[in-house]
Amino acid sequence: MNDIVKFRAIIPKQLKKGIWRLKALNALGKAAKPALKDIQSYVEPWENRPTFTLRFKTAQNKWNGVKIEIGGSDKAINIFNLLEAGSPPHQISVSSAKTLYFQSGGYSSSTQPGSFRSGFITRGGPWVRPKVVDHPGFEPREIIDTLVEKHEANFTKQAEKAMAEFARESGYGV
Numbered sequence: 001m002n003d004i005v006k007f008r009a010i011i012p013k014q015l016k017k018g019i020w021r022l023k024a025l026n027a028l029g030k031a032a033k034p035a036l037k038d039i040q041s042y043v044e045p046w047e048n049r050p051t052f053t054l055r056f057k058t059a060q061n062k063w064n065g066v067k068i069e070i071g072g073s074d075k076a077i078n079i080f081n082l083l084e085a086g087s088p089p090h091q092i093s094v095s096s097a098k099t100l101y102f103q104s105g106g107y108s109s110s111t112q113p114g115s116f117r118s119g120f121i122t123r124g125g126p127w128v129r130p131k132v133v134d135h136p137g138f139e140p141r142e143i144i145d146t147l148v149e150k151h152e153a154n155f156t157k158q159a160e161k162a163m164a165e166f167a168r169e170s171g172y173g174v
Helices: 017-043 074-085 143-170
Strands: 051-057 065-071 090-093 132-135
Touching: 017 051, 017 065, 017 143, 065 074, 074 143
Parallel strands: none
Antiparallel strands: 051 065, 090 132
16 A cells, blocks of 8 residues: 655744734723623712723733723722722711711612622611711622623633634644
């Protein structure tokens, strides 16, 4: 039997870094849109809601990638950061006003740790005017960690898909 084995050289094309960067950023942007939608819906019911936007950067600007940036008023950003970090028990005392004024009891938070659900605050009880309050504190909401956990697999999938497509187009794919 005369089996002939033939070999053919595969010569890959020269890698085009600019095209790779564009494909990678497009893939990451595609993966980031559902994450952006989740975080925007999380703050939608808030009276002082921050804004979120996607930002794309290339190597010339010191980092490659996509990030979600928080914006809006200082108050909105501070509220988001406080909820993200949580607060230990602490005392609140009167500073510029003569007394504090709020309903005492029946409070229900609009957000819960590790959840994208955000509803409306409910309050109840009689109105009181204390000079000092012992605030019980609250757990961090960890919305960023929750966001990453939920969308990490999609980011990985989109990045791998972009790499495979780029490799095929460059002659490196199988």
